[in-house]
Amino acid sequence: DTAVSQTPKYLVTQMGNDKSIKCEQNLGHDTMYWYKQDSKKFLKIMFSYNNKELIINETVPNRFSPKSPDKAHLNLHINSLELGDSAVYFCASSQAGRQPQHFGDGTRLSIL
Amino acid sequence: GQQVMQIPQYQHVQEGEDFTTYCNSSTTLSNIQWYKQRPGGHPVFLIQLVKSGEVKKQKRLTFQFGEAKKNSSLHITATQTTDVGTYFCLISSGSARQLTFGSGTQLTVLP
Numbered sequence: 001d002t003a004v005s006q007t008p009k010y011l012v013t014q015m016g017n018d019k020s021i022k023c024e025q026n027l028g029h030d031t032m033y034w035y036k037q038d039s040k041k042f043l044k045i046m047f048s049y050n051n052k053e054l055i056i057n058e059t060v061p062n063r064f065s066p067k068s069p070d071k072a073h074l075n076l077h078i079n080s081l082e083l084g085d086s087a088v089y090f091c092a093s094s095q096a097g098r099q100p101q102h103f104g105d106g107t108r109l110s111i112l
Numbered sequence: 113g114q115q116v117m118q119i120p121q122y123q124h125v126q127e128g129e130d131f132t133t134y135c136n137s138s139t140t141l142s143n144i145q146w147y148k149q150r151p152g153g154h155p156v157f158l159i160q161l162v163k164s165g166e167v168k169k170q171k172r173l174t175f176q177f178g179e180a181k182k183n184s185s186l187h188i189t190a191t192q193t194t195d196v197g198t199y200f201c202l203i204s205s206g207s208a209r210q211l212t213f214g215s216g217t218q219l220t221v222l223p
Contacts, residue, residue: 009160041198043155043213062161069149097211098204103154 006091006104014112015083021076021107023091031097032064034072037089037106043090048097049074052089086111114139116203120216126222131188132220133217135201144184145202146175155200158186170215 006023013019025032031050037043037049047066048055054066063079078085092101115138125131128163135144146211147155159168161184168175174187188195201214 033211041149041216041218042201043216045211045213048211092155100145100157101147101155101162101202102157106154 002103004091004093004102006089008107008109009105010108010110012110013081013112016090017081018077019081020078021089021091021108021109023074023076023104025072025091025093025102027093027095027102029093029095029102030071031094031099032068033094034074034093034103035092035103037088037090037112039087046076047074050097063073071098081111083111087107114203114205114210114212116212118215118217119200120217121215122218122220123189124220124222127193128190131195131219132185133199133201134183134185134216135203135218136172136183136205137205139179139182139205142204144204145175146184146186147200147202147213148197148215149200150197153197181211188219191219193221195219196221 004025033048034046036042036046044059046057049068051071065077067075088106090106091104094101117136119134123126145160146158148158149155159175162180165179172189176185198216198218200216204211
């Protein structure tokens with residue numbers, strides 16, 4: 001069984017559209033994350049979330065919003081997509097805030 | 113906010129040569145983690161260092177945490193083509209709120 005799974009694997013869409021990426025973990029972890037990896041491979045944390053607290057990287061535009069229906073899921077919703085949003089988005093989870101993270105396979109988002 | 117510098121950005125080595133990547137922080141760290149990302153893959157956890165001066169080994173990989181807990185290194189002895197990928201450090205300081213990945217070192221191993 002895949003520990004951290006995210007869908008879709010690829011997402012190609014037009015500028016201005018709204019899209020969501022789903023993430024689920026079956027590890028029983030209580031903290032989940034979203035990262036953006038750009039073409040230069042820089043990994044930037046966007047959000048971290050546990051059942052008590054959402055921590056937002058202040059540099060992330062408010063067009064991006066995490067939604068967590070339960071402890072095992074943290075979805076990423078993006079409004080009004082822009083060209084600069086093209087990147088690979090990784091979901092990850094860990095037992096607690098500073099524990100080792102398990103990553104999903106990534107979602108490659110391409111904006112036309 | 114906390115900053116981390118990882119060097120070098122790129123490293124090309126001949127198979128069998130050694131390789132080292134370094135992470136340097138401007139602040140004292142709570143811990144440091146190392147990850148490896150194969151081309152087209154996702155980051156995979158390698159090790160976590162917590163104690164000042166800590167040294168851990170995994171086969172040909174040696175990880176060190178500086179005495180002042182501001183820097184760390186990953187050393188690979190006798191590289192193999194399977195070592196190809198990007199190696200990242202992940203630092204945290206203070207509360208778990210502060211998590212920052214280094215910029216990564218892309219390792220190419222020439223056969």
